Amino acid sequence: MQRKTLSAAGGAAALLAIGGGLLLARSSRPHGAADDAPGRTARRSRFGDYAVVGKTVTIMKPSRDELFAFWRDFTNLPAFMDNLDMVELLGDDRSRWTIRAPGGGTVSVETRIAEEKPGRIIAWRSVEGSDIDTEGRVRFSDAPGGGTEVELVIAYIPPFGRAGQAVAKLLQREPAIQARRDLRRFRMLMETGEIATSERRLETEEKA
Amino acid sequence: MRALCYHGKQDVRVDTVPDPEIVNPRDAIIQITSTAICGSDLHLYDGVIPAVAPGDVLGHEFMGRVVETGPHSTLRKGQRVVVPFVIACGACYFCGKQQFSACDNSNPVDKQEMSETLYGSPMAGLFGYSHLTGGYAGGQAEYVRVPFSDVGPVVIEDDGLDDDKVLFLSDILPTGWMAAENAEIESGDVVAVWGAGPVGLFAAQSALIMGAARVIVIDHYPHRLALAKGLGAEIVNFRETDVREALLEMSGGRGPDAVIDAVGMEAHGFSVDNMLDIAKQKVGIGADRASALKQAILAVRKGGRLSIPGVYGGMTDKFPLGALMEKGITLRTGQTHVQKYTNKLLAMIAEGKIDTTFLISHRLPLEAAAEGYANFKNHQDDYTKIVLKPGMES
Numbered sequence: 001m002q003r004k005t006l007s008a009a010g011g012a013a014a015l016l017a018i019g020g021g022l023l024l025a026r027s028s029r030p031h032g033a034a035d036d037a038p039g040r041t042a043r044r045s046r047f048g049d050y051a052v053v054g055k056t057v058t059i060m061k062p063s064r065d066e067l068f069a070f071w072r073d074f075t076n077l078p079a080f081m082d083n084l085d086m087v088e089l090l091g092d093d094r095s096r097w098t099i100r101a102p103g104g105g106t107v108s109v110e111t112r113i114a115e116e117k118p119g120r121i122i123a124w125r126s127v128e129g130s131d132i133d134t135e136g137r138v139r140f141s142d143a144p145g146g147g148t149e150v151e152l153v154i155a156y157i158p159p160f161g162r163a164g165q166a167v168a169k170l171l172q173r174e175p176a177i178q179a180r181r182d183l184r185r186f187r188m189l190m191e192t193g194e195i196a197t198s199e200r201r202l203e204t205e206e207k208a
Numbered sequence: 209m210r211a212l213c214y215h216g217k218q219d220v221r222v223d224t225v226p227d228p229e230i231v232n233p234r235d236a237i238i239q240i241t242s243t244a245i246c247g248s249d250l251h252l253y254d255g256v257i258p259a260v261a262p263g264d265v266l267g268h269e270f271m272g273r274v275v276e277t278g279p280h281s282t283l284r285k286g287q288r289v290v291v292p293f294v295i296a297c298g299a300c301y302f303c304g305k306q307q308f309s310a311c312d313n314s315n316p317v318d319k320q321e322m323s324e325t326l327y328g329s330p331m332a333g334l335f336g337y338s339h340l341t342g343g344y345a346g347g348q349a350e351y352v353r354v355p356f357s358d359v360g361p362v363v364i365e366d367d368g369l370d371d372d373k374v375l376f377l378s379d380i381l382p383t384g385w386m387a388a389e390n391a392e393i394e395s396g397d398v399v400a401v402w403g404a405g406p407v408g409l410f411a412a413q414s415a416l417i418m419g420a421a422r423v424i425v426i427d428h429y430p431h432r433l434a435l436a437k438g439l440g441a442e443i444v445n446f447r448e449t450d451v452r453e454a455l456l457e458m459s460g461g462r463g464p465d466a467v468i469d470a471v472g473m474e475a476h477g478f479s480v481d482n483m484l485d486i487a488k489q490k491v492g493i494g495a496d497r498a499s500a501l502k503q504a505i506l507a508v509r510k511g512g513r514l515s516i517p518g519v520y521g522g523m524t525d526k527f528p529l530g531a532l533m534e535k536g537i538t539l540r541t542g543q544t545h546v547q548k549y550t551n552k553l554l555a556m557i558a559e560g561k562i563d564t565t566f567l568i569s570h571r572l573p574l575e576a577a578a579e580g581y582a583n584f585k586n587h588q589d590d591y592t593k594i595v596l597k598p599g600m601e602s
Contacts, residue, residue: 191299
């Protein structure tokens with residue numbers, strides 16, 4: 001299969017710019033966008049073969065650098081990313097992510113760091129041969145009223161195309177839902193040291 | 209343990225359910241000594257609040273003794289605590305602004321989405337209420353799990369302050385206080401309060417403490433109106449009196465400076481549109497009945513303040529938006545930021561400046577809870593406030 005890489009699609013920078021207005025200045029946003037909203041909030045959510053989702057939360061503590069450091073250690077991600085089973089570090093900038101897929105199985109994605117600006121940006125990209133073609137970027141910036149705005153943007157080719165995307169949505173494993181929930185769990189974990197649950201007992205939580 | 213569980217519309221029962229456990233590090237388990245039935249529990253009982261499931265343990269006004277603590281709880285076993293009905297983390301953007309009932313972190317993420325769809329923003333977690341607010345088990349039970357126990361619970365050091373004096377710090381006392389605060393009461397104000405239920409009575413009491421010159425309470429239950437009178441308020445019975453006319457005449461023809469809707473979504477009223485709203489609510493097409501609110505908007509003076517502590521859950525029909533705009537009314541509302549007020553109000557109780565015990569009409573064992581709900585609903589004049597005592601012999 002001819003795997004269409006993001007560089008082939010015009011480069012990660014451009015794609016994520018569509019997703020989040022991250023790298024490119026707003027004035028150079030593609031498609032003649034007429035307002036200042038992030039591109040991912042456009043009424044269409046697909047750009048070429050890629051679906052782009054993204055969410056932002058404001059986190060009051062700890063500091064931006066500490067938030068960055070926690071995220072940068074990818075082995076921490078399963079603590080708040082619900083569909084992430086496990087992350088193994090393979091080297092400085094490579095890691096293998098085991099992801100729970102819609103329908104019960106798991107898929108394995110090897111990622112490498114595509115961009116890193118300490119305290120500000122971490123971007124990762126699946127390497128060739130992974131089960132999923134995806135890239136993600138998290139950006140940490142100072143909120144105007146204090147705290148840190150954390151923006152997560154994920155671009156991916158939905159497995160099995162649009163039909164697959166619809167099934168995933170039904171199972172609530174769709175990346176847009178996951179991104180929102182994962183970011184909120186990240187905020188809970190960072191601000192409160194725990195993730196809220198209304199379970200009354202431990203074992204019922206484990207079953208869920 | 210024994211707990212009051214929701215089974216369906218006007219069907220609640222005391223069942224045996226598993227005891228709660230420490231689930232998260234900041235949790236505590238409280239053994240309930242007193243727990244009240246709230247007017248908003250009747251909204252659940254009547255099935256007009258969405259996302260309540262069979263088996264849900266109700267109750268959001270409770271206090272008791274700490275029997276277990278998680279590793280990050282600051283409570284100690286044996287302490288007596290009153291627990292705010294709003295669950296708040298104390299650390300998020302909203303808690304930082306003391307807007308505790310807007311806490312971002314207390315409602316589990318999957319439950320946040322329901323209220324986000326309905327309201328545009330996710331709600332905080334509340335005890336014993338809808339799954340829109342987390343589906344947390346409530347306190348009409350022998351035990352309850354209290355998350356973020358280092359933030360909410362108010363420790364009552366003085367054993368001389370018995371439960372009846374401090375229990376209402378959990379909800380209705382701060383709710384009445386915040387209602388008056390939202391009405392921006394100034395000395396010399398004429399204030400009208402719709403609803404002589406617990407929140408309306410505490411709002412009236414608070415308005416008087418804040419310096420209102422006249423507080424007028426509107427209801428139709430004679431006993432409840434008598435309680436208002438006992439607090440130093442004046443009373444208007446809407447079954448006998450033209451409310452707007454009376455309020456105008458009692459405020460020099462201007463209209464009250466501030467009005468408080470302490471009735472909410474199940475208002476009684478005789479107007480045609482309220483009857484229509486009742487019919488819609490009965491067949492489950494869900495418009496909130498808002499006749500008290502509509503009346504308050506028409507009655508308040510131009511440039512006046514409207515405070516809404518009454519509970520609304522969805523949409524309302526024929527809202528007098530024109531009157532709101534043209535008269536330049538300021539509107540403030542919200543679930544109570546309980547944690548913001550508890551210490552101040554506890555001090556006022558301890559100093560004898562606020563009494564809450566006048567409200568309690570019945571004390572019942574937990575086992576009689578279902579009967580309590582039915583009586584509270586059907587005999588509102590006599591049953592002003594029921595406090596359930598799980599330790600009491602049935």
